[in-house]
Amino acid sequence: MLELFSSGLMSVWLDMAGIHSARMNSTKEMVWPGNTGFVFSAAPEPQTASIVEQYLKELGKQSPIAQQGIWMQSGPVVLANNQGSIPLPAASLTKIATSLAALSTWDHSYQFETLISATGPIQNGVLQGDLVVSGNGDPLFVWEDGIALANSLNRLGINRVTGKLVIRGRFEMNGNRNPSPSGQMLMQCFNSRTWSRAIIFRYSLMPKGTPKPQLQILGGLKVENPQAGPEQIKANLLLRHRSLTLTQLLKQMNIFSINEMAESFAESLGGAQVVRRLAANAAGVPLGEIQLINGSGLGVENRISARAICGMLMALQRKLQPLGLTLGDFFPVSGSDRNGTMSHRHLPQATVIKTGTLRDVSALAGVMPTRDRGLVWFAIINRGNDVLGLRAKQDLLLQSLSQRWGTSVTPPVVVLPTPASINYVKRIGASDRNQIILLDKRQKAE
Numbered sequence: 001m002l003e004l005f006s007s008g009l010m011s012v013w014l015d016m017a018g019i020h021s022a023r024m025n026s027t028k029e030m031v032w033p034g035n036t037g038f039v040f041s042a043a044p045e046p047q048t049a050s051i052v053e054q055y056l057k058e059l060g061k062q063s064p065i066a067q068q069g070i071w072m073q074s075g076p077v078v079l080a081n082n083q084g085s086i087p088l089p090a091a092s093l094t095k096i097a098t099s100l101a102a103l104s105t106w107d108h109s110y111q112f113e114t115l116i117s118a119t120g121p122i123q124n125g126v127l128q129g130d131l132v133v134s135g136n137g138d139p140l141f142v143w144e145d146g147i148a149l150a151n152s153l154n155r156l157g158i159n160r161v162t163g164k165l166v167i168r169g170r171f172e173m174n175g176n177r178n179p180s181p182s183g184q185m186l187m188q189c190f191n192s193r194t195w196s197r198a199i200i201f202r203y204s205l206m207p208k209g210t211p212k213p214q215l216q217i218l219g220g221l222k223v224e225n226p227q228a229g230p231e232q233i234k235a236n237l238l239l240r241h242r243s244l245t246l247t248q249l250l251k252q253m254n255i256f257s258i259n260e261m262a263e264s265f266a267e268s269l270g271g272a273q274v275v276r277r278l279a280a281n282a283a284g285v286p287l288g289e290i291q292l293i294n295g296s297g298l299g300v301e302n303r304i305s306a307r308a309i310c311g312m313l314m315a316l317q318r319k320l321q322p323l324g325l326t327l328g329d330f331f332p333v334s335g336s337d338r339n340g341t342m343s344h345r346h347l348p349q350a351t352v353i354k355t356g357t358l359r360d361v362s363a364l365a366g367v368m369p370t371r372d373r374g375l376v377w378f379a380i381i382n383r384g385n386d387v388l389g390l391r392a393k394q395d396l397l398l399q400s401l402s403q404r405w406g407t408s409v410t411p412p413v414v415v416l417p418t419p420a421s422i423n424y425v426k427r428i429g430a431s432d433r434n435q436i437i438l439l440d441k442r443q444k445a446e
Helices: 007-017 046-060 091-105 143-155 179-190 197-204 246-256 259-269 272-283 306-323 387-405 437-445
Strands: 029-031 039-041 069-074 077-082 113-118 131-136 165-170 221-223 236-242 352-358 361-369 375-383 434-436
Touching: 046 069, 046 077, 046 387, 069 306, 091 246, 091 259, 091 272, 091 306, 091 352, 091 361, 131 179, 143 179, 143 197, 143 236, 143 434, 165 179, 165 259, 179 221, 236 437, 246 259, 259 272, 272 306, 306 361, 306 375, 361 387, 375 387
Parallel strands: 131 165, 165 221
Antiparallel strands: 029 039, 069 077, 069 375, 113 131, 113 236, 236 434, 352 361, 361 375
């Protein structure tokens, strides 16, 4: 049922990590590349086996144990395995693959750009023509961004547009990937006299003194071909709106497990099969252990093995360490984050997690700092109808293991979020993410 320290599985992990048996020292300890500060013993641990066996026994009272996936490892040492290499419905753990694929494609500081252009001149506060918004897949353009954008247009001297608000390309707003309702929401943002309660509330969260924009679109809304790109626009560029950085976007997506953002990322990357291939290659896990139909995890057809999930998390850490970033910059951390998917969870301090939930699936994965085992990587995929009960059992399992292995006196900085990521929420709706191009041109001309 439960396999501990399997020599065959150990060989697989050593091969994937580029470690061979010759690199094991005389005391039978192994050093994991990328974690040079941690040295792990390869000795078996019956107490750990007993804790996990009991956990599986409790699960078996309600659902077949064959439907429960567990993989735990410390460095290259496998601590626990039940169905660990079998792809199982992983729900929103799929977003780990999407995050890894994104960071394998773009720099961590990458920002999506939305371009704002005009088809006519600006005279006495009136734009004689259309206002054109060209989207490029910003997955988190929200009310605050619309308000800040309207204020930037007011700063350019535009208070009225005689033509239409034209939406081109992939413009998404408030998680709605349909450009037509997204355009309607943007147009409502432009004029504070038409604000709904939702907009008024979001405005109240912006810095005090933020102006209330007054920008009327007289010609209504027009949505053009969604496949059209900014390069096809033949108009004068007014300003360039930049999204939050990729780091900030992924943190928001993973804390709140936002499906629409994950789907948007997957589309920008080229689809679910591209995400699958990029994630498997980056993690060095068999492609067959990652089976995706989308980037969010909605649907039991998204299947990932517990082993592959741990491999992807470790691959992320290897990518992030040279950049001075941590997994805590991209996923919720117990003790630091209390909102979103971290709500109502009771996990050991400084544990980095990603949750996943479907009607009959509860999944949890991440890394737990311990005193005796260093960083313990884990993935737990449960099937059953009592999702809340499964979550509680997961928390108790990690608590028991944490008590067994001990907690770090000082949590390692390799998992804690850096100061910049802690304050990323303040960047939502920040006016300095709007670069005014026309004003720059005027100043240079003067």
